[in-house]
Amino acid sequence: MELSNILNYEFVQRAFVAGILIAAVSSILGVFLVLRRFSLIGDGLAHITFGSVAVVMLIGVSPVYITLAALPLVMLSSLAILKLTHSRRIPGDAAIGVVSSVGIATGIVLASLSNGYNLDLFSYLFGNILTVTRIELLLSFIVFLAVVATLIFFYDDLLAVTFDEELAQTMGVKTKRINIILFLLTAIAAVLAMKIAGIMLVSAMLILPALTALQLSFSFRITILASVIFAVLSVICGLLLAFLLNLPAGGTIIIINIVFLLCTFGAKKILPAKR
Amino acid sequence: MSEEIIRVDNLTFRYNGTEVINDISFVVKKGDYLGIAGSNGSGKSTLIKNILGILEPDSGAIKIFGQPLTSFRQWQRIGYLPQRINALNYHFPCTVKEIVQLGIKNNEADLKNTLEMMGIAHLAASLIGELSYGEQQRVMLARALISKPDLLIFDEPTTALDPETRDVFYSLTGEINHKGTTVVLVTHDTGIIGKYASNLLYLDKKIIFFGTFEDFCSSPDMTGFFGLDSQHMICHQHDKTGNNT
Numbered sequence: 001m002e003l004s005n006i007l008n009y010e011f012v013q014r015a016f017v018a019g020i021l022i023a024a025v026s027s028i029l030g031v032f033l034v035l036r037r038f039s040l041i042g043d044g045l046a047h048i049t050f051g052s053v054a055v056v057m058l059i060g061v062s063p064v065y066i067t068l069a070a071l072p073l074v075m076l077s078s079l080a081i082l083k084l085t086h087s088r089r090i091p092g093d094a095a096i097g098v099v100s101s102v103g104i105a106t107g108i109v110l111a112s113l114s115n116g117y118n119l120d121l122f123s124y125l126f127g128n129i130l131t132v133t134r135i136e137l138l139l140s141f142i143v144f145l146a147v148v149a150t151l152i153f154f155y156d157d158l159l160a161v162t163f164d165e166e167l168a169q170t171m172g173v174k175t176k177r178i179n180i181i182l183f184l185l186t187a188i189a190a191v192l193a194m195k196i197a198g199i200m201l202v203s204a205m206l207i208l209p210a211l212t213a214l215q216l217s218f219s220f221r222i223t224i225l226a227s228v229i230f231a232v233l234s235v236i237c238g239l240l241l242a243f244l245l246n247l248p249a250g251g252t253i254i255i256i257n258i259v260f261l262l263c264t265f266g267a268k269k270i271l272p273a274k275r
Numbered sequence: 276m277s278e279e280i281i282r283v284d285n286l287t288f289r290y291n292g293t294e295v296i297n298d299i300s301f302v303v304k305k306g307d308y309l310g311i312a313g314s315n316g317s318g319k320s321t322l323i324k325n326i327l328g329i330l331e332p333d334s335g336a337i338k339i340f341g342q343p344l345t346s347f348r349q350w351q352r353i354g355y356l357p358q359r360i361n362a363l364n365y366h367f368p369c370t371v372k373e374i375v376q377l378g379i380k381n382n383e384a385d386l387k388n389t390l391e392m393m394g395i396a397h398l399a400a401s402l403i404g405e406l407s408y409g410e411q412q413r414v415m416l417a418r419a420l421i422s423k424p425d426l427l428i429f430d431e432p433t434t435a436l437d438p439e440t441r442d443v444f445y446s447l448t449g450e451i452n453h454k455g456t457t458v459v460l461v462t463h464d465t466g467i468i469g470k471y472a473s474n475l476l477y478l479d480k481k482i483i484f485f486g487t488f489e490d491f492c493s494s495p496d497m498t499g500f501f502g503l504d505s506q507h508m509i510c511h512q513h514d515k516t517g518n519n520t
Binding site: 031035156159160163164166167169170171172173213214217218219220222223 | 324327328329348350351353355357360366367368369370373374377378380402405
């Protein structure tokens with residue numbers, strides 16, 4: 001089938017639009033998460049999403065609303081990670097590990113209790129961008145607007161907290177509020193990214209574009225912009241390649257992301273340092 | 276009578292049940308340069324973090340510029356230079372200009388003046404992570420100074436500086452203080468701080484000494500506590516500035 005014919009299908013168009021929106025959201029949040037050494041929060045939240053999806057499937061929620069129904073649990077878990085991180089009793093990476101274990105263990109146990117929905121549940125492990133529903137598309141658009149608005153209105157606060165949380169506090173920044181906003185948006189992004197890349201590759205959607213942009217040693221604003229460009233290009237190239245070569249879309253998108261990262265590593269080696 | 280910039284009354288702070296600061300009280304007045312010294316774990320940085328509202332005391336009261344800390348909102352009146360910025364351990368994607376302007380809006384003229392005063396105007400477009408530690412400290416000092424604060428708080432700012440850069444840094448703090456800014460500086464450099472500070476607060480979970488350097492250097496109690504040699508070492512630089520002990 002011709003590529004132009006494929007692009008005429010509504011579900012393909014939905015996949016492109018949702019993919020671009022979710023990639024943009026993940027890549028913006030990713031810059032803040034990577035710099036604050038919360039890179040693995042995507043993994044943790046993806047595992048929680050697995051458990052949450054298992055719970056809502058067991059309850060019998062219609063497949064159309066599963067993403068929406070899983071959101072509250074994932075958002076609560078994200079806040080739990082934040083709370084544990086600041087408790088000073090558990091290091092941040094361990095906090096992610098604890099919450100992540102709860103999610104995956106719950107998912108496995110619930111899956112074994114009801115064999116009927118195992119197949120559906122495990123399809124979330126690898127994601128399928130072509131099954132993005134209209135509700136998920138709408139949610140992606142709302143989250144995209146929310147992230148852009150947060151970036152515009154709280155740019156200085158976000159930058160200050162990312163640079164040094166204690167210093168930000170002494171500048172009058174409401175660091176708790178900023179952290180809650182960042183973690184809640186990350187939770188929503190993780191749930192949506194699961195549709196594209198699957199549970200196993202959610203953190204790649206958050207980390208890889210940001211890491212690639214960081215290799216280029218730009219200012220903060222340009223780094224965020226570069227991260228978005230890399231993420232969106234990865235989705236477009238990945239989806240086109242997946243259609244042309246009949247490959248899984250999620251994995252292809254992530255491989256394109258990795259190619260971009262390797263290219264920036266190479267460019268950094270070849271090009272002279274600025275200083 | 277000088278305005279009270281910081282008032283600490285009966286402050287106690289515990290960390291996981293262990294007492295780090297035990298019932299301390301002192302006042303910093305306008306124009307003072309207070310050096311806070313003490314051995315590792317004596318509670319110096321914890322005290323600063325309590326004053327800045329980063330940590331919450333278990334008991335006691337803190338007032339900044341006459342206002343209770345809990346209702347204090349004029350954070351632009353305080354410039355703070357932390358002991359360590361984690362982000363500087365790797366290549367944080369921020370230019371010097373972005374860092375110095377953090378939280379400040381529409382202030383190009385002030386930015387230019389501050390960068391020139393710190394001798395880092397030529398680094399404005401450089402990434403902070405690409406600078407030497409001494410240059411990074413100048414950037415952070417510029418960030419603390421750009422809002423023209425009435426109070427500057429430094430937490431061991433010279434820890435990783437070479438002796439020459441350290442002396443330049445202390446000299447800068449002295450100049451800033453002479454222009455009227457109140458300075459509070461946590462340090463291990465007890466041999467140097469006397470050259471610039473008017474007052475000394477020596478901590479060991481509780482206050483061992485609080486007062487002027489003149490009082491410290493002439494105190495038989497402090498001779499008994501520190502020993503004559505250590506007391507002389509602390510007072511040596513203060514004497515060299517011509518102050519009478």
